[in-house]
Amino acid sequence: MNLQISILTPERPFWNGEADEIILPTETGEMGVLKNHAPIITGLDVGAMLLRIQGEWSSFAIMGGFAVVKQNQVTLLANEAESSKTIDADEASNAFEKAKKNLEQAQGIKQKVEANFAFKRAKARYQVVQVLNKR
Template identity: 75%
Template sequence: MSLQVSILTPERPFWNGQAEEIILPTETGEMGILKNHAPIITGLDVGAMLIRYKDQWNAFAIMGGFALVKQNVVTILANNALACETIDPEEANNALQTAKMSLEKAEGIKEKVEANFAYKRAKAIKSASAFYAKKG
C-alpha cells in the first residue's frame, strides 16, 4: 500500500496519484512523508515539492498552503501549483535573476515583502525546473 496524494488549488483539482515518498516545503523546512506517517496538518511554504512513486520522481512548484496527512492519504491545499514539465527552464532562470535584483533594490517594508515573495516564487519554479532538467 502506498500514499494517496491529492493536490488541490482554488481553480481545480491539480494532481492526484500514488506515492511512496513525498518531500514537502513546510514553513519550518522540508518534511518527508512516508507510508504510515503520523497524522499531521502543516503549513506549506513557497517551494518545490517532490513526489516519488517506485523509481520515478515528480517535482511541483507549490505556492504555499496546507498539507493534511492522515491514514496514508495526503491532501495538499495549495494557493497555486506548477508541474515541472510545464516550466521553461530559461524563463525560470531569467525570472529568478529579475526577482533577485528586485529584492536587492527593494526599499520600504511593503516593497521588501512583495519582492521577497516574488523571489521565493521564482526560486521554487527554478528548483522544480532544475529537477525536471536532471530527470530528463
C-alpha cells in the first residue's frame, strides 16, 4: 500500500489519491513523507508541495495550513491549493518579479508583512511552474 493523500481546502476537496512520496512545505522547512512514516502533525507554510506517483512528479502551490500523517494516510488542510497545470508560467514569473520588487521597497511593518506574504505566495506559484518546466 502506498500513501493515501487527501488535500482539503475550505472551498472543496482539492485532490485525493495515492502517491509514493510527498514533499511538504512546513513551517520548519521541507519535509518528505514515505510509506510507514511516523505519525506527525505539522503546520504548512506557503510553498511548493511535490507528489511522486509511479515515478512522475506533480507540483502544487500550497498556501499554508496543517498536515496530519498517520498510518500511511496524509491529510492536508490547506488554506488554498493550486496545481502547476493551472498556473500560467509567464503570469507567475511576472507576479514573482513584481512581488520581489514590492518587498524590497516596502516601508513600515504593515507594508513589509503584506509584501512578504504576497512574495511567498508568488514564489510558491513560480516554483511549481519551474518544477513542471524542468521535467
